[in-house]
Amino acid sequence: MPDLTPAADHLWGFLTALRSVGVPAAPTKRADLLWAIAESPPPDLTTLYWYARITLLQNVDDLPAFDRVFDAWFRQGGPGGEDPPPEGDEGGAPSPGGPGEDDPPREVRPGDGIEASTLSTYGTREFGRTGEGRHALMRTLEAAWPAVLPATPSRRRRPARSGDRLDVRHAWRRAHRHDGEIIELRRLARPPRPRRLLILVDVSGSLRLHTPDLLRVAHTALRAAPARTEVFTFGTRLTRITAALSHPHADQALRAVSGLVTDADGGTAIGAALARFLGNPRFAALARGALVIVLSDGLERGDCAPMVRATARLSRLGHRLVWWSPLACSPTYRPATRAMAAQLPSLDHLGGVRDPPTALEEVRRLPAVLSGPRHTAARRWSTPPPLGA
Amino acid sequence: MTLWREGELAAALEGAGYFADEGLCTAIHLALRLGRPLLLEGEPGVGKTEVAAVLSRVTGLDLIRLQCFEGLDSGQALYEWDYPKQLLQVRVAESRGQDVGDLYREEFLLRRPLLRAVQAERGAVLLIDEIDRADSEFEAFLLEFLGDFQITIPELGTVRARTPPIVVLTSNRTRELHDALKRRCLYHWIAFPEPDRERAILRAAVPGLEERAAEGLVRAVQRVRRLPLLKRPGIAESVEWARGARALAEGGSPWPVALRRALGLLIKDEEDTRLLLAHAEEVFDDA
Numbered sequence: 001m002p003d004l005t006p007a008a009d010h011l012w013g014f015l016t017a018l019r020s021v022g023v024p025a026a027p028t029k030r031a032d033l034l035w036a037i038a039e040s041p042p043p044d045l046t047t048l049y050w051y052a053r054i055t056l057l058q059n060v061d062d063l064p065a066f067d068r069v070f071d072a073w074f075r076q077g078g079p080g081g082e083d084p085p086p087e088g089d090e091g092g093a094p095s096p097g098g099p100g101e102d103d104p105p106r107e108v109r110p111g112d113g114i115e116a117s118t119l120s121t122y123g124t125r126e127f128g129r130t131g132e133g134r135h136a137l138m139r140t141l142e143a144a145w146p147a148v149l150p151a152t153p154s155r156r157r158r159p160a161r162s163g164d165r166l167d168v169r170h171a172w173r174r175a176h177r178h179d180g181e182i183i184e185l186r187r188l189a190r191p192p193r194p195r196r197l198l199i200l201v202d203v204s205g206s207l208r209l210h211t212p213d214l215l216r217v218a219h220t221a222l223r224a225a226p227a228r229t230e231v232f233t234f235g236t237r238l239t240r241i242t243a244a245l246s247h248p249h250a251d252q253a254l255r256a257v258s259g260l261v262t263d264a265d266g267g268t269a270i271g272a273a274l275a276r277f278l279g280n281p282r283f284a285a286l287a288r289g290a291l292v293i294v295l296s297d298g299l300e301r302g303d304c305a306p307m308v309r310a311t312a313r314l315s316r317l318g319h320r321l322v323w324w325s326p327l328a329c330s331p332t333y334r335p336a337t338r339a340m341a342a343q344l345p346s347l348d349h350l351g352g353v354r355d356p357p358t359a360l361e362e363v364r365r366l367p368a369v370l371s372g373p374r375h376t377a378a379r380r381w382s383t384p385p386p387l388g389a
Numbered sequence: 390m391t392l393w394r395e396g397e398l399a400a401a402l403e404g405a406g407y408f409a410d411e412g413l414c415t416a417i418h419l420a421l422r423l424g425r426p427l428l429l430e431g432e433p434g435v436g437k438t439e440v441a442a443v444l445s446r447v448t449g450l451d452l453i454r455l456q457c458f459e460g461l462d463s464g465q466a467l468y469e470w471d472y473p474k475q476l477l478q479v480r481v482a483e484s485r486g487q488d489v490g491d492l493y494r495e496e497f498l499l500r501r502p503l504l505r506a507v508q509a510e511r512g513a514v515l516l517i518d519e520i521d522r523a524d525s526e527f528e529a530f531l532l533e534f535l536g537d538f539q540i541t542i543p544e545l546g547t548v549r550a551r552t553p554p555i556v557v558l559t560s561n562r563t564r565e566l567h568d569a570l571k572r573r574c575l576y577h578w579i580a581f582p583e584p585d586r587e588r589a590i591l592r593a594a595v596p597g598l599e600e601r602a603a604e605g606l607v608r609a610v611q612r613v614r615r616l617p618l619l620k621r622p623g624i625a626e627s628v629e630w631a632r633g634a635r636a637l638a639e640g641g642s643p644w645p646v647a648l649r650r651a652l653g654l655l656i657k658d659e660e661d662t663r664l665l666l667a668h669a670e671e672v673f674d675d676a
Contacts, residue, residue, distance in 0.1 A: 040422060047415060051419065054419055155526060168470075288565075313565070316562065316563065374563065
């Protein structure tokens with residue numbers, strides 16, 4: 001029998017390299033590859049490539065990284081050169097900048113994307129008090145949420161007046177009382193169970209004016225469905241504020257949040273923040289099957305690819321992905337920045353929200369978004385060239 | 390069940406009218422060889438579902454299909470007790486003054502696709518179609534089944550497959566599947582076909598199509614797929630387009646005109662049509 005140790009070592013190195021670039025290969029999958037090779041030895045490199053790809057790969061998004069590692073290990077005769085670092089977390093991370101490097105203020109028009117800065121300032125901020133007139137509005141908003149939140153049939157059936165199933169067990173039990181005579185039939189139905197609502201609030205500097213109001217909007221949602229709502233803020237870092245925001249009084253809740261959120265009014269790295277959210281399996285699980293609402297202007301500085309990738313993933317995880325941008329309140333707004341335009345196909349809806357009144361309008365628009373087909377934001381905002389152009 | 394060597398598998402699939410590329414052939418080969426479920430992802434219309442149908446044809450095994458949808462539950466996927474029949478049985482026994490006997494017998498069992506697949510004597514091809522449409526809880530429920538091909542019925546015991554079924558799962562990737570599910574499957578992403586393979590498909594699916602026409606048509610379809618459309622046309626659409634254009638050409642339209650007139654078979658969205666017409670020159674220039 002030939003000595004297979006070098007080949008096995010090489011294969012092992014390949015598997016380890018895969019893990020180091022962030023392509024997960026679980027032990028069962030590795031075993032599958034070895035089993036496949038043992039069952040029918042691949043006659044050539046291409047077949048080996050397909051064996052490895054089919055047994056190890058779990059997600060087509062990992063394909064480029066997988067191909068790079070495979071080429072490095074099998075097509076160039078060894079781990080030649082340094083592999084580029086995995087894209088993802090590091091891709092859109094803020095570059096450190098000193099306090100003196102801030103740009104001078106510029107005039108900002110909606111959608112031109114120059115206001116986002118990657119400068120992070122760590123410091124808390126007070127979010128002010130809710131005005132008198134606002135309270136009534138926020139109560140209206142709070143009352144508007146429950147009716148629009150999507151529901152899915154619960155997995156567990158419950159007795160109901162009119163259901164799709166007979167409650168035979170119950171009928172049997174009742175029959176005992178009547179000498180085995182079945183007198184009435186009971187029915188079972190799957191009562192609706194609300195989906196989770198996940199709200200991600202951008203607290204970066206470009207939204208400075210709107211942050212308190214956006215948090216108030218999130219507060220009304222949390223009050224309306226406390227058990228099924230999760231709220232996060234993101235700027236240069238990611239903070240889970242569900243617990244802090246759950247105080248019944250809006251101002252108290254905002255005060256608690258301001259003590260927790262240390263990156264308010266700092267720089268933006270939306271892509272990195274969202275990637276961090278998705279990179280945490282416990283957080284990503286919150287997005288699964290949920291109605292995801294992102295409150296952000298979508299102004300991403302630098303490379304927007306990580307943000308677009310993260311949005312696409314968020315969209316695939318959730319039931320619907322809704323993006324509410326304060327900029328979109330302006331009638332002249334067009335999602336024209338590179339980042340916004342690139343991620344538009346992943347969105348189910350892009351609406352304008354900057355304060356409770358605009359939020360109320362958008363909340364009332366949600367049922368149409370939830371009942372319609374997915375990924376229609378691009379369609380609604382696109383202006384295709386006229387016929388015959 | 391016969392096990393093919395790899396080269397033979399491609400030929401067998403082709404004989405059944407399916408033109409698979411090397412990657413897909415390897416995926417099917419390994420799925421048969423290792424007895425693992427095969428998870429196929431890809432854009433709509435690239436022939437994911439057809440893989441199961443063609444596997445059933447070449448293996449001669451029954452095709453059992455489970456179409457997934459939101460709210461799919463175990464009663465629709467596994468089995469269910471036929472309660473009305475049981476009640477009726479009680480009534481009949483009563484009127485005849487007989488003993489009712491065991492009400493949880495196999496004859497009162499309604500078999501749903503997964504149970505049918507497990508109980509098939511010779512094995513079967515089980516297609517779990519569009520798994521991304523089912524709730525994510527349903528995936529958790531599939532795990533036991535895909536792991537050991539067995540189903541536990543509390544009243545009857547565990548039913549284990551004598552011959553494990555060939556399982557094909559498809560997903561349009563409208564949402565992400567759980568890792569636990571993916572770990573149990575072999576994974577293959579079916580891309581849009583390269584020009585050569587698409588020509589071969591057209592030749593087989595649309596007999597009588599001229600070679601030159603097929604070439605122009607495939608070139609046009611490949612260009613159309615590069616446009617930023619809302620829905621990129623799949624293989625099914627390009628076959629329909631070829632059929633439509635051929636019918637029009639036989640009716641007397643010159644070929645390029647026929648192609649444009651039959652466009653409704655390729656693009657099924659108003660905005661996409663407008664976008665395509667705006668780029669008509671570059672798409673159709675030499676078709």
